[in-house]
Amino acid sequence: MTKQLLKPDYIFESSWEVCNKVGGIYTVLSTRAKTLQAAFPDRIFFIGPDVWRGKDNPLFTEDEKALQGWREYATLNEGLKVRVGHWNIPGHPISILVDFTPFYAQKNEIYTQAWLDFNVDSLHAYGDYDEASMFSYAAGKVVESFYRYNLGAKDKVVYQAHEWMTGLGALYIQKKVPEIATIFTTHATSIGRSIAGNNKPLYDYLFAYNGDQMAEELNMQSKHSIEKQTAHHVDCFTTVSEITNNECRELLDKPADVILMNGFEDDFVPKGKKFDEKRKHARKVMLNMANKLLGTELDDDTMIIGTSGRYEFKNKGINVYLESLNRLTRDKNLKKEVLAFINVPGWVGEAREDLLERLSSDKTYDMPLEVPFITHWLHNMTHDQVLDMLKYLNMSNAADTKVKVIFVPCYLDGKDGILNESYYDLLIGMDLSVYPSYYEPWGYTPLESVAFHVPTITTDxxxxxxxxxxxxxxxxxxxxxxxxxxxxxxxxxxxxxSIKDTVTEFSALSNQAIENIREHAAIIAEKALWKHFIQYYYEAYDVALRNARQRLSQSNDNN
Incomplete structure (x- = not known):
């Protein structure tokens, strides 16, 4: 018989990326919101930092009437500066944005208390630690206030905190509102990411690393401390994949209670005739830009491949992607011209005037522009890792080479000045994507790729x-x-x-074989929809609620 899972009546989730698009966690939260809002209508509340104070936040619509009684009470009686409204994403969940800056004045007392209560070491804090911690603390105060004003012991309430940035708030709630069940989700351990980013071998030596010792060596004591203590003290500790769970076990000395894999919604993928039109248009835009930049006449038979994501040269495998393209130039079995994109935001300057001039003309060109590898000038042209490696590999983009590489170093938001298309509106035109990550807790980019029926290459x-x-x-x-x-x-x-061989293999396939592969890619994407993966969240809620109940009864017994 299957166990009846305990379900919460109310869910609070806090993250630096609520109504604030800065990284992959935004995708996790914003695509999942619709599923949870349907299951818990207006009983799921997302708490984010009010970093847009005084400016218009396109992701947030304020609603003066929402939670009005509590908001006014919290402002007048508790000095909490909050704005309440809706996150502009599918499901339009209620969102509470909190101004955390007033708490800087109490920073030392807050840190001292966290040390006394949970051994959290904030002594070595620097960089974004203070900002994140003050937001986290403010989010905890918001939930405490809301609970005291609106809810009571009969309500089953869960608070889920994402990443080390929200750990302090989870611990605050654990102490101040013990009735609330706490969940902490690490999307990547701060130490694991740092080890990988510092060119130290992470995987073969994982068993031998001591997280506390490495935190000292890498000057990460405070982030590591809040992450580790939160993982150990919450009612349910979670992470996003088996590979990150190995890290947690070794570096935080605590395996996850539940693994919450990252799903997504496919409502941004066009269907039927619209899909074909968009794919055709994307290919036209990319090929036209390439031909104007390179002075070539690449046609629609060209194989378009690409990588994208954050500019983490080693961790995201950008280096090994470039290496494979260089080897591809010498592969006699390559059956098609290859146009390879690197869509990775760098320290971007201006859109290239010379390229813009060519793009506004109907002429065909047989001479490349200078530096025929890049669409926008960079502020650091002489110290850019992609351009440096292309130079080191002696890549030429000459007319007679079968492999052309173009670096698009800007956010593809539809107004970059050169392509003027959004990322998804270009992704749909690719034939193959490549994400050979060295460090990747989950990996949304390959998942998005297969959602658009574009087969992908990734790693284990x-x-x-x-x-x-x-x-x-x-x-x-x-x-x-x-x-x-x-x-x-x-x-x-x-x-x-292996990347080179896979691209070569793909170049020789018949249209029918490619169609079959594209269908298989879409089938895999379907298996990762939130309607399948949300089950893991229900398991986490159950674990948290049961452990909180046990914790409360033990503390009552001790009293």
Missing amino acids: LAGFGLWVNSVVNHSGTLQDGVKVIHRTDYNYSEVAD
Whole structure:
């Protein structure tokens, strides 16, 4: 018989990325909101930082009437500066944005209390630690206030905090409102990311690393401390993939209670005739821009591939992608011209005037522009890792080479000045995407790719890659729609060859074979929809509520 899961009556979630689009957690929260809002209508509240004070936030619509009684009470009696409204995403959940700046005045007392209560070391804080912690504390105060004003012991309430940035608030609630069940989700351990980013081998030595010792070595004591103490003290500790769970076990000395894999909604993927039109348009835009930049005449038979994401040169595998493209230039079996994009925001300056001039003309050009690798000038042209590696590899983009590489170093938001299309509106035109990550707790970019029926290459060091292997019951192949390459600390060269071989294999396929692969990619994407993955959240709520209940009864017994 299956156990009846305890369900919360109210859910609070806090994250730095509520109504504030800065990274992958935004995608997790904003795509999941619709599913939870349907299950808990207006009983799920997202709490974010009011970083847009005095400016118009396009992601948030204030509603003076929402939660009016409590808001006025909290402002007048508790000095909390909050704005209440709706997040402008599917589901339009209630969102509470809090101004955390007043708490800076009490910073030392707050940190001292966290040390006394939970051994949180804030002594070595620097950078964004203070800002994140003051927001986190403010979010905890908001939930405490709301609970005291509106709810009571009969209500089952869950508070979910995302990343080390919200740990302090979760611990505050654990102490001040013990009736609320707490969940903490780490999307990547701060130490794991730092080890990988500092070019130290993470995986082969994971068993030998001591998280506290590494925190000292990497000057990360405070972030590591809040992350570790929160993981140990909340009612339910969660992470996003098996691979990150290994990190948690070794570096935080605590495995996750539940793994919350990142799903998504596919409502942004066009259907039927609209899909075909958008794909055609995307290819036209990309090929036209490439031809004007390179002085070539690449046609629609060109194989368009690409990578994208944050500019983490090693962690995201941008280096090994470039290495594979260089090897591809010498591959005799390559059957098509390849146009390879790197859509990664860098320190971008102006859109290129010379390229704009060509784009506004109907002429065809047979001479490339100078620096024919890049669409926008950078502020650091002489110290950019992508351009440096292209130079080091002696890549030319010459007319006679079958592989052309173009770096688009800006956010694809539809108004970059050159392509003027959004990221998804270009992704749909690709033939193949490549995300050979070295460090990737989950991996939304390959998942988005397969949602648009674009087969992808990733690695088993990405949570998504590992999940695909478990779905297809073997290492994902090109025929599955997701090629999952085995990656370790030391097999860089084999990974580069594997990417090269996969691109070459794809270039020789018939249209029918490609169609089949595209269908398989879409089938895998469907398995990752929130309607399937939301179940893990229900499990986490159940664990948190049961543990909170036990914690309360123990504390009552002790009293």
